[in-house]
Every structure is written in structure tokens, then in C-alpha cells.
Amino acid sequence: MKLRRNLLVALLCLTAAGLSGCRRNIVRAAPPSVASPPETEPFPQPTVAIPQPAAAPTEPPDVKTPSQPVPAVAEQPRPRPPVEAEAAAPKPEPEPEPLQIAPQLSAKDQAAAVRTTTDDIRVAERNLQLAYGRQMNASQNDLVAKIAGFLAQAHEAIRTGDWVRAQNLAQKAQVLSVELIKSF
DSSP states (O other), X not given: OHHHHHHHHHHHHHHHHHHTOOSTTOOOOOOOOOOOOOOOOOOXXXXXXXXXXXXXXXXXXXXXXXXXXXXXXXXXXXXXXXXXXXXXXXXXXXXXXXXXXXXXXXXXXXXXXXXXXXXXXXXXXXXXXXXXXXXXXXXXXXXHHXXXXXHHHHHHHHHHTOHHHHXXXXXXXXXXXXHHHHTX
16 A cells, blocks of 8 residues: 555656656746947047148238337237047037928818817817906816917917817817816
8 A cells, every 4th residue: 555655656746747848848048148339430530720820921011009008918828729629529410300290181181170170279269268267276277277288289280280280289178178167
């Protein structure tokens, strides 16, 4: 009986070991790759032309002498910074404005966008005018600020000709203005 129990335990252990996986196909994670930073090319060194002294003129230039003598001040010549220091600090180039991609609308779609945008802006502005004369709590003041922000952005989008964006912003302002009027 004891022998059978030992065989059964050994058989269960072997079965568990066999079901736990294959020893040949162990998957191991690759070591982390350490990438060196890309080598940067140094800034091109500008060539600086050093002006050569011109030949002495044969005639002195017309110089008017002052009526009172000017006191002579001995100036110490200032040391010029090396050319490398001037080249090391390149002038920052102005960044171009980011391009905005606006969808092209057909004439019919643009007319519809213009109509709905102007209607939504009109409703939102009218509702804001109604709210300005009333006493408002903090959440209502927050709504007024959001509506005004959306309206300003919608007007800016109209100026740039982005009618889809203007329509979305005007609709947000209109929905918030209706909620503001309902809160009174």
C-alpha cells in the first residue's frame, strides 16, 4: 500500500512537471538595447572676413576743428572675442507658424456651415446679453467665460476661413448658453 502511494505521488509529480512546459522552448526576454545618441554634426563655422586697412588717403578729409579744444581721453582698446565664440552662439531663426489643415467644403456645404454658424453665434450672443444683467453664482460665471471663449475662437476660425471649426465652436457656445439661461 505504501509503495502504491509513493508511486502515485511520483507519478503525480512527473505529470505536473511534464505539464509545466517544455524545457527546450523557454522564452527569455532580450537584454535591453542601449542606443547611443545620434552623432550631431557641428554647426558650420561661418567665415569672417577681416577688413584690411585701406591705403592712406593723399588728401586729409575735410575736418572742421571745434572752437574749443576737446580733451583727449585715452581709450583702452577692448579685446575682441574670438571668432569661435561668435560662431558658437548662432542667431535663433524665427519659427514659421504651424500650418492648419482645414477640410475643403463644397459650395452647398459651406453655405450650410455659414448659416448654422451664424445662427448659433447669434443665439449664444443673445443669451449672453440676457445673462449679463443678472446676478450669477460661480458656476454661472464659469459658463459665461466658457461661452465667451468659444465665441472668440469661432470668430477667429471664421477670419481664417475654417468654417467646420467655426461651426463646432459656435455650436458649443450655443449649447452652453442655453444651459446658462435654463439655470436662472
